[in-house]
Amino acid sequence: xxxxxxxxxxxxxxxxTPMGELxxxxxxxxxxxxxxxxxxxxxVRVKLLSERMVAFRDSEGRxxxxxxxxxxxxxxLWFGRNEGSGLRCPYHGWKYDVTGQxxxxxxxxxxxxxxxxVQLTSYPLVRIGDVLWTYMGDRxxxxxxxxxxxxxxxxxxxxxxxxxxxxxxxxAFEGGIDSSHVTFLHSGGLxxxxxxxGAKGNEYNMKDTKPFFEVADSEGGLFVGAxxxxxxxxYYWRITPYVMPAFTMVPPRGDHPxxxxxxxxxxxxxxxxxxxxxxxxxxxxxxxxxxxxxxHGVHSRNIPxxxxxxxxxxxxxxxxREAQKRGETYSGVAGIxxxxxSLQESMGPIVDRSKERLVPADSGIIKARQxxxxxxxxxxxEGVTPPGVNPEHHKVRSAAVVLPQAESFLDSCRDAVxxxxxxxxxxx
Amino acid sequence: xTTPTLQLSxxxxxxxxSESRYRIDAPIRPARSARxxxxxxxxxxxxxxxxxxxxxxxxFYTGDGxxxxxxxxxxxxxxxxxxTGTDVVVVLATEDGGxxxxxxxxxxxxxxGITTAGVVLGDGFEADDAVAALRPYARxxxxxxxxxxxxxxxxxxxx
Numbered sequence: 238x239x240x241x242x243x244x245x246x247x248x249x250x251x252x253x254t255p256m257g258e259l260x261x262x263x264x265x266x267x268x269x270x271x272x273x274x275x276x277x278x279x280x281v282r283v284k285l286l287s288e289r290m291v292a293f294r295d296s297e298g299r300x301x302x303x304x305x306x307x308x309x310x311x312x313x314l315w316f317g318r319n320e321g322s323g324l325r326c327p328y329h330g331w332k333y334d335v336t337g338q339x340x341x342x343x344x345x346x347x348x349x350x351x352x353x354x355v356q357l358t359s360y361p362l363v364r365i366g367d368v369l370w371t372y373m374g375d376r377x378x379x380x381x382x383x384x385x386x387x388x389x390x391x392x393x394x395x396x397x398x399x400x401x402x403x404x405x406x407x408x409a410f411e412g413g414i415d416s417s418h419v420t421f422l423h424s425g426g427l428x429x430x431x432x433x434x435g436a437k438g439n440e441y442n443m444k445d446t447k448p449f450f451e452v453a454d455s456e457g458g459l460f461v462g463a464x465x466x467x468x469x470x471x472y473y474w475r476i477t478p479y480v481m482p483a484f485t486m487v488p489p490r491g492d493h494p495x496x497x498x499x500x501x502x503x504x505x506x507x508x509x510x511x512x513x514x515x516x517x518x519x520x521x522x523x524x525x526x527x528x529x530x531x532x533h534g535v536h537s538r539n540i541p542x543x544x545x546x547x548x549x550x551x552x553x554x555x556x557x558r559e560a561q562k563r564g565e566t567y568s569g570v571a572g573i574x575x576x577x578x579s580l581q582e583s584m585g586p587i588v589d590r591s592k593e594r595l596v597p598a599d600s601g602i603i604k605a606r607q608x609x610x611x612x613x614x615x616x617x618x619e620g621v622t623p624p625g626v627n628p629e630h631h632k633v634r635s636a637a638v639v640l641p642q643a644e645s646f647l648d649s650c651r652d653a654v655x656x657x658x659x660x661x662x663x664x665x
Numbered sequence: 666x667t668t669p670t671l672q673l674s675x676x677x678x679x680x681x682x683s684e685s686r687y688r689i690d691a692p693i694r695p696a697r698s699a700r701x702x703x704x705x706x707x708x709x710x711x712x713x714x715x716x717x718x719x720x721x722x723x724x725f726y727t728g729d730g731x732x733x734x735x736x737x738x739x740x741x742x743x744x745x746x747x748x749t750g751t752d753v754v755v756v757l758a759t760e761d762g763g764x765x766x767x768x769x770x771x772x773x774x775x776x777x778g779i780t781t782a783g784v785v786l787g788d789g790f791e792a793d794d795a796v797a798a799l800r801p802y803a804r805x806x807x808x809x810x811x812x813x814x815x816x817x818x819x820x821x822x823x824x
Contacts, residue, residue, distance in 0.1 A: 238823055453808040550677040585685045595821045597782040597805040603821045607814060643797060
């Protein structure tokens with residue numbers, strides 16, 4: 238359980254809130270690069286951390302993320318004309334560049350300096366990999382760009398999708414460090430999903446449904462080790478790294494690509510789940526990439542032209558009780574992503590954690606909440622930069638290994654959980 | 666011609682903020698009758714600080730290195746009796762000294778189906794032996810430099 242006041246602190250991310258200020262210390266995914274595919278393409282509405290903005294790509298290919306509303310009369314710049322190195326409000330023709338600086342006010346005299354004093358709030362928007370990243374904090378403390386491996390491998394080795402999740406970011410994120418649900422909720426996927434099946438590690442998962450956990454601090458967040466019995470004298474370990482504030486990686490299976498998530502609050506009752514797959518040393522095969530596009534693995538099939546999953550709360554997630562009876566899915570909902578989302582959304586927009594009954598196996602979640610709370614308060618009260626801002630903290634990997642029972646996963650996997658270019662993931 | 670109706674699905678309606686008002690609001694009883702056992706001197710100091718907080722049913726003990734326990738006031742306690750009637754044991758350790766006690770607690774808990782959690786406090790994991798001794802039995806091991814994690818764990822478990 239969590240006190241109501243702490244639950245409030247952790248779940249509210251609007252401007253001026255402690256957790257909102259914490260998120261504003263980091264570069265966070267804002268959009269997929271595919272959403273702004275060309276110079277002068279249509280602008281895109283973006284809401285992050287309870288702030289409404291528009292993103293656009295100007296005639297020179299520069300990306301901008303600016304206040305959604307024209308400074309003149311408050312019309313939405315989503316209707317703007319993206320042309321001639323700026324976004325022009327179609328109402329009265331005011332025009333803004335990618336920094337939010339007003340560069341034309343047609344009603345003013347040609348030599349007027351009026352527009353120089355009109356500046357929309359704007360944030361940097363930078364492409365790294367398939368993702369456009371933004372930093373919504375104080376420019377004076379803007380950290381170096383992110384170094385997550387998934388966005389730095391060559392394009393043919395990586396794939397990223399995103400989906401709208403209709404609940405607070407924290408309850409979505411907590412699923413990412415909750416290894417004990419996999420054996421139940423995702424048991425069907427271990428047998429059938431083309432991005433999971435066939436790995437030796439799956440057998441350990443299915444044979445031992447009561448994993449033991451070890452949770453340890455890392456520089457940027459946590460490592461959560463889930464341990465199951467393997468052959469005599471050995472344990473099968475699945476190691477999940479968490480990098481603050483909201484990045485996790487799923488331990489790999491066989492030579493399948495490695496996947497993970499970055500959760501980003503849209504507002505307090507909605508979030509984006511950015512989901513990725515990559516392979517550290519080889520291109521994704523056509524079959525793998527198509528499976529990701531088709532919504533297998535951690536990805537979702539979205540309604541064309543949107544990032545809303547086809548299975549969503551408005552159609553009861555297309556729950557199929559017959560497939561559940563046949564053993565194809567554990568909950569009746571198809572797909573790893575929507576199996577998670579359906580249950581997380583069912584908790585309500587912001588779950589009341591004062592009603593929970595946690596068990597020791599939830600220690601990863603307990604510890605992550607503690608780290609977030611401490612970091613938010615240290616930032617608010619003392620200006621302390623939180624873990625995970627330093628790009629060195631991003632250079633982590635998940636791992637799946639079989640170790641002698643006496644060995645510590647932390648000691649034995651020091652290299653396995655670090656990014657080493659050219660070296661494949663540690664996987665079983 | 667039919668008029669389209671805007672009808673929320675069962676899931677959409679149930680997950681709305683307005684429906685949250687109708688959740689049954691029954692008081693939650695403490696879930697756990699916990700025993701907290703400190704395995705070494707530094708851990709005992711942590712246990713004393715923890716014990717100063719109000720808990721529902723949690724009881725606190727120190728180990729003396731060879732599987733005998735004491736109440737925080739120094740009175741001897743038999744491990745077998747301490748573990749009677751509990752469903753979770755949280756073991757605190759900061760160094761290797763408590764290996765024997767850790768193993769004894771772990772064995773009995775394993776036999777009786779008592780969930781065991783270990784909180785190992787320290788930088789650089791000075792308590793490697795204690796961790797190794799607890800590993801076969803502890804459903805969860807929390808390795809931490811932050812004493813507050815023990816408090817947070819007990820709070821979350823409603824002990």
